[in-house]
Amino acid sequence: MTDTTQTFQAPRVLVFDSGVGGLSVAQEIQQRLPQVSLVYASDNAFFPYGTKGEAELIARVDQVITALLARYPADILVIACNTASTLTLPHLRSKLNLPIVGVVPAIKPAALMSKSGVIGLLATPATVARPYTHELIREYATNCQVISLGSSALVHIAEQKLRGEAIDSAAIEAITQELMNTKNAEKMDVLVLACTHFPLLKEELAQQLPARINLIDSGAAIARRVEFLLADSEDAPAGYISEHIAVFTKETAEATQLAPALARFNIDQQTYLNI
């Protein structure tokens, strides 16, 4: 009998973010598609993206994705970062020859889910300001009031959490209070977590927010899209265990500290590009 585990080529999905946020998306992909092999890439050398200018971010994402694909040819690229997707997708799609899935704010499902017509949008300051985001609101949430708040602090808190450091609950409370102090916030019943770092703090955010508010993100929809794009790929043989790796753009003590968290996402290998 031939051992099919020897010949099976797992589809490779490159999941890219500025930091650990894309792990919230990687997790959804792993749950839906256990046979895929993930290359999880973090541009920690240029983190955070949410405070960067548009031209420098487009150039940087281009540079890192080009280097990553040269080293890790992939079947699908997932830009698991709202800040990068809402800016760089047209550029990446014009130059790369593979399917690219972008993560963008879940405005449409939020507007469909809301009964009160008041939805929240929590993202990086850059995503909140993007024309792409305003277009999504115009197209899918015309009948809703959208309360937007940009926060870079939450991005840093999510990174700290995954490094195993203490969580600054007071800082999270300050952000949720700012959101809830906005006009009509007492009617808000859906909050879009439009930064991939934020689902990593879902429990902490939920603790500080009224129970009626549903926290939603794009992770599960991205996993479904990846599944659709891989529909023709070969099934994994019984007993096959996929391997995942994490690639950082810079070797730092903080990146090394992430090893236990990465292991919880089934990623046991860490490597560095140094770009």
Ligand code: DGL
């Ligand atoms: N995780 C990213 C996002 O979805 C951005 C975090 C950052 O500012 O680097 O927007």
